[in-house]
Amino acid sequence: MSTENPDIRTLTADDEQVNQRIDRWLTDALEEFSRSRLKALIDSGQLTCNGAVLADCSAKVIPGAVYALTVPPPVAADPVPEKMDLDILYEDDDLVVLVKPVGLAVHPAPGNWSGTLVHGLLHHCAGSLSGIGGVERPGIVHRLDKDTSGVMVAAKSDAAHKGMTIQFSRHTVERAYIAFTRHSPNPKDGRIETQLMRSSRDRTKFEVPHDPNSTAGKHAITNYVTLARYGQDPHASVGAGLAAKVECRLETGRTHQIRVHMAHIGCHMLGDPVYGSKRGRLLGSEICDPFLRDFRRQALHAAVLGFKHPVTGVDLRFESELPDDMKQLESVLEQLPY
Numbered sequence: 001m002s003t004e005n006p007d008i009r010t011l012t013a014d015d016e017q018v019n020q021r022i023d024r025w026l027t028d029a030l031e032e033f034s035r036s037r038l039k040a041l042i043d044s045g046q047l048t049c050n051g052a053v054l055a056d057c058s059a060k061v062i063p064g065a066v067y068a069l070t071v072p073p074p075v076a077a078d079p080v081p082e083k084m085d086l087d088i089l090y091e092d093d094d095l096v097v098l099v100k101p102v103g104l105a106v107h108p109a110p111g112n113w114s115g116t117l118v119h120g121l122l123h124h125c126a127g128s129l130s131g132i133g134g135v136e137r138p139g140i141v142h143r144l145d146k147d148t149s150g151v152m153v154a155a156k157s158d159a160a161h162k163g164m165t166i167q168f169s170r171h172t173v174e175r176a177y178i179a180f181t182r183h184s185p186n187p188k189d190g191r192i193e194t195q196l197m198r199s200s201r202d203r204t205k206f207e208v209p210h211d212p213n214s215t216a217g218k219h220a221i222t223n224y225v226t227l228a229r230y231g232q233d234p235h236a237s238v239g240a241g242l243a244a245k246v247e248c249r250l251e252t253g254r255t256h257q258i259r260v261h262m263a264h265i266g267c268h269m270l271g272d273p274v275y276g277s278k279r280g281r282l283l284g285s286e287i288c289d290p291f292l293r294d295f296r297r298q299a300l301h302a303a304v305l306g307f308k309h310p311v312t313g314v315d316l317r318f319e320s321e322l323p324d325d326m327k328q329l330e331s332v333l334e335q336l337p338y
Contacts (some may be wrong), residue, residue, distance in 0.1 A: 007071040012262060013065050015063045022047070022181070023057040023087045026069065038069075045203045046070045055203055079108050081123035082115060088124075089151065089318050093310045094160035096125065096138070104295055105146040105271065121154055129156050141165050142173075142253060150177070150302025151320045155310075163310020168253060174306030175250045177258055178322060180299035180329055181234060181267040182276065182283065184241030188226040192261040195238040196254045206256045208264045221251035222261040231285065231336030234312050247303075259298055270329065272298040283336075291332045301326055306327045 009030060017025050023042060024202050027035045030242030039057050041047065048068045069299045087099040095313040105112040108119070121138040122129075129138065155161035167173050197217025199205040209216050231239030244267065248258045262268055268276040270292065282289045305319035322330065 001008050004005070006073060009069045009071065011067045011069075011102045013061045013063050013067065017061040018063050020059065021142050022054065022059045022063045022157075024069075025119050026067075030069070032184075033071075041069060041071065043198070043203070045070070055200075072238055079116070079119045079122060080114075080118040081126060083123045084115075084120040086120055086124055090316070094155065095153055095164075096107055096121065096156060096307070097151065097305070097316075097318050100144050100149060100152050100302075102147055102149045102323060102325065106140060106143045106152075113272060117152075117154075125156055125221055139164070140147075142168055144302055145298070145300075146257070147297035148300045148302065149320075149323045149326075151305040152302070153305060153307070157311070160310045162326070164307070164333045167307050167310065170275055171251050171253075172307070174304060174317065175253070175302065176304035177248045177250070178227075178301045178303045179246045179248055179258060179262060180270045180326065180333065181244050181246055182270055183236070183241075183274060184229045184244035185224060185226055185246060185262075185265055185267050186236075186240065190224055190265075192220075192222045194222070194261070194264065196257060196260060206254070206260050208260065218254055219252060220254045220257050221262065222258055223249045223251065224262075225249075228266060230281070230333040232338050242285070242336060243288075245330065245333075269298040269300050271295040280284070287335050288332050291329065295325065297328060298326075299329055 007131065011029055013025070014142050023035060023039055025032070026038050030038065042055060045053050045055050046069060049062065049065050087098060087101070089094060100106070100117060105116045106118065108114070108116050125138060139160065139161035141155060144150055144152055147281040152163065155164055169246060194208045195214055195217040196206050196208055198209045207254065225247045226244050227247055228245040230244065231242030232238070233240040233242045246262070246267070248262070250257065259269055259272055263275040269282065271283050273296065282292055301322055303321065304317070308314070309316055
């Protein structure tokens with residue numbers, strides 16, 4: 001990673017730019033940057049207007065306002081292959097399917113410039129990558145959060161990358177997750193269909209718009225089934241669990257979708273440091289709380305992944321059992337009295 005200081009571009013808007021979209025104006029003013037690059041910088045909070053962060057690409061230009069765009073120093077384009085133990089479920093000339101453990105980031109990013117799944121795959125697949133977009137790298141067609149475990153697929157060839165991308169975009173991939181939640185869903189089984197948008201208060205988080213008729217963000221659908229209820233919620237009707245084991249199946253695959261959707265219905269993941277409140281980390285139970293105090297990640301596991309092989313057309317389906325920490329969590333929850 002470069003240690004150079006960031007490049008800050010300062011611009012002042014003229015009366016001629018009034019009512020022009022901020023991303024269009026910056027594209028014209030900073031010709032060396034593509035509009036997609038500028039949009040990414042704005043979305044990540046790198047633009048300020050009169051000193052205040054402006055993260056809305058569609059905002060209108062304010063004449064006389066001073067805009068400052070921070071361009072972070074570049075990072076190495078090609079991650080260095082790193083040897084690591086990977087739990088491979090399936091591999092051929094086009095695909096590799098594996099179980100991602102908790103704590104392993106998928107892509108290099110701030111705080112994780114090394115030791116990611118991409119680094120490990122570059123080493124594991126050395127000499128067998130035919131190239132994605134002309135570059136010898138694994139094709140990551142979907143992601144799991146760093147602290148979400150479970151089944152993932154990566155492409156080793158251009159043909160596989162394109163084919164898997166189409167399947168994910170058409171929502172034909174079978175994806176089932178197991179989650180342990182605070183409270184049990186009501187109704188027991190259901191469908192959550194909302195828009196998901198980036199939070200205006202914290203750009204690292206996502207949220208359901210407050211207005212149910214809003215079209216902001218992206219459409220997201222999660223289907224869920226309650227597999228087990230644990231304990232009795234003292235503040236709810238009889239049969240309402242203090243916690244639950246829930247299977248979630250995705251029709252869409254938005255960032256943080258399951259975590260946001262379950263929190264939206266009042267059932268955030270146990271251990272979730274982002275979408276669960278600090279008070280919500282515990283259940284008020286002498287049986288569970290000692291364990292939960294040390295359970296520092298969202299209790300979410302990608303248990304099933306099914307799709308058609310993008311080259312041969314053969315149906316493939318993979319399952320992964322719960323990791324040890326979630327097995328231990330389940331065992332503790334089963335001790336809750338009803």
